[in-house]
Amino acid sequence: MNFQQQYLYWLAGAVLLIVAVMSFRDRANPRRITTGLFWGLYGLVFLVGDWTYRLLGDVLGEGSNEKRMLHIIVGAVVVVMALIAGFGGVRLGSYHQRTPQEREASAKRLGNKLFIPALAIPVVTVVGVLLFNNVPALQNAVFGSGNHATLITLFSMTVGCLIGLAIAVTMTHEKALQPIQEARRLLDSIGWAFILPQILATLGLLFTVAGVGTAISHLTQEYLA
Secondary structure, eight states: OOOOHHHHHHHHHHHHHHHHHHHHHOTTOTTHHHHHHHHHHHHHHHHOOHHHHHHHHHHHOTTOOHHHHHHHHHHHHHHHHHHHHHTTOOOOOOOOOOOHHHHHHHHHHHGGGGHHHHHHHHHHHHHHHHHHHHOHHHHHHHHOSSOOHHHHHHHHHHHHHHHHHHHHHHHHTOOTTHHHHHHHHHHHHHGGGGGHHHHHHHHHHHHHHHTHHHHHHHHIIIIIO
16 A cells, blocks of 8 residues: 555544544643644544545435535634634643753753754655655655655655654653644644644635636736736
8 A cells, every 4th residue: 555645644644543532631721622623623624535425425325415514614623623623712831841951951061962863853854855856766666656755755754754753762861742732832822823834825726716816817817008
């Protein structure tokens, strides 16, 4: 079975669901229910895929418009997320961080080695892209036939992130769940703005499908030229 882009979405969805569970269990967060619900719904959006069409087809019966139904469900989920964010439902909680003294002692102990996990990500990404692009047999074995330029980059960067994560955990002697806690802290700090790139990309796609660009081009040529 060849590697597909959907697997990366599932990985992102799984991480977001773990963050959601941690948020639900964080009693220091005054909005832990809505915060967990926000990230849980966002994780579910990443987890849906082609298999969901088949699942809806089995539930709704043959001849039903599974894609239309799924799009309506995802749209409703996005509206709920917007309402949660709009009413201030995403708040900071407790993240089991080290004390400032412990962080300072750890920084002195590790020194410049702290840059190794961060540098591992671009290095592995570049090596992976060059390797797959220059060894067609390996690319076909992992991804199958066809043009997979974007998927190769995403896959190599994901592998780089996992390797960097393993190096960081080994160097700092932290628990395996601490990186997820830090991811949760970062997500909660950014809040609803974290989903803006995806929302803007979807909005751009809607404008393209609706022909907004063509209409603006026509108006520009007819009335401003």
